[in-house]
Amino acid sequence: MQTRRQTLRQGFVVAGLLAGTGLFPQYALAFNKAAFDAKNLGDALKALGASGAPQASDAVTLTAPDIAENGAVVPLAIASTLPDVKQLVLLVEKNPNTLVATFKVTPDVEPSFATRTKMGESSDVYAIAITGDGKAHFAKKEVKVTLGGCGG
Amino acid sequence: MADPMRIRAQAQGDKATVRVLMSHEMESGQRKDASGQIVPAWHIQEVTASLNGKEVFSCEWGPAVSKNPFLQFVVKGAKAGDKISVTWKDNRGETRTDQATVS
Numbered sequence: 105m106q107t108r109r110q111t112l113r114q115g116f117v118v119a120g121l122l123a124g125t126g127l128f129p130q131y132a133l134a135f136n137k138a139a140f141d142a143k144n145l146g147d148a149l150k151a152l153g154a155s156g157a158p159q160a161s162d163a164v165t166l167t168a169p170d171i172a173e174n175g176a177v178v179p180l181a182i183a184s185t186l187p188d189v190k191q192l193v194l195l196v197e198k199n200p201n202t203l204v205a206t207f208k209v210t211p212d213v214e215p216s217f218a219t220r221t222k223m224g225e226s227s228d229v230y231a232i233a234i235t236g237d238g239k240a241h242f243a244k245k246e247v248k249v250t251l252g253g254c255g256g
Numbered sequence: 257m258a259d260p261m262r263i264r265a266q267a268q269g270d271k272a273t274v275r276v277l278m279s280h281e282m283e284s285g286q287r288k289d290a291s292g293q294i295v296p297a298w299h300i301q302e303v304t305a306s307l308n309g310k311e312v313f314s315c316e317w318g319p320a321v322s323k324n325p326f327l328q329f330v331v332k333g334a335k336a337g338d339k340i341s342v343t344w345k346d347n348r349g350e351t352r353t354d355q356a357t358v359s
Contacts, residue, residue, distance in 0.1 A: 135301045135302060135316060135347075136316060140316070140318040140319075176322060176323065177322045177323075178322075179326075181328075196320060199320050200284075200286055201318055201319065201320065203318050203320075204317070204318055204320040204321060205315060205316065205317045205318065205320075205321055206315060206316045207313075207315040207329075208313070208314045208315060210312060210313065210314075211332075212307065212310075212312035212313070212331060212332055212333065213312055213313045213329055213330060213331055213332065214271065214329070214330035214331075214332060216329070216330055217315070217327070217328065217329050218326070218327070218328040218329075219321060219322075219325060219326055219327050219328070220321070220322040220325065220326045221320050221321055221322055222282075222284065222320050222321070222322050222323075223320075224286075
């Protein structure tokens with residue numbers, strides 16, 4: 105015979121276990137894991153919701169060094185002058201996971217961002233602007249790395 | 257608990273440039289430790305920023321962003337005295353928020 109109190113207690117225990125294992129996916133939902141797990145450019149773009157082949161565009165600017173002495177810290181800046189840009193995306197083609205970062209463009213911020221990335225080896229770096237209609241516009245630049253950032 | 261972020265926000269005309277330096281290991285999940293075990297990934301996934309309590313900016317990061325990440329963005333319509341707060345959340349669910357005043 106189980107009392108009401110015992111039943112309630114079991115309910116709380118189960119809820120607590122679920123919360124502990126992350127089965128309540130509050131924050132996991134927001135993060136686009138598929139895109140960040142993608143191993144190449146095409147897969148990453150598809151997971152981000154871009155349609156069609158990306159086009160080279162002068163309206164997207166990528167600022168990156170020609171030679172990075174230390175692959176663990178490569179300064180990258182991305183900017184765009186296209187209208188109706190929804191996302192700006194940084195990708196390093198030869199990294200184990202291509203996608204580095206996505207920046208959401210809102211009316212309150214300029215479509216211009218800068219950060220630093222790790223690069224495992226010399227590779228093409230892509231700056232991609234995804235517009236409201238799902239088209240992807242890119243700028244790319246080859247960055248030579250003299251010391252990799254992914255080794256031990 | 258992670259160390260505080262360093263945030264600088266400087267107004268230029270009707271917009272403000274915000275520079276943030278976060279303190280985070282940003283482990284890539286590719287590295288191996290001395291015994292040959294892969295060190296699990298541990299990185300910031302989401303960064304959001306708000307101006308006077310209203311969210312204005314968000315981004316998502318993979319493990320390829322450098323250790324102790326740097327981030328720069330420009331907020332429109334911000335003036336001296338406004339409050340900028342920045343929040344990050346990592347893949348272990350840890351989070352930290354810091355605030356700065358636009359100067």
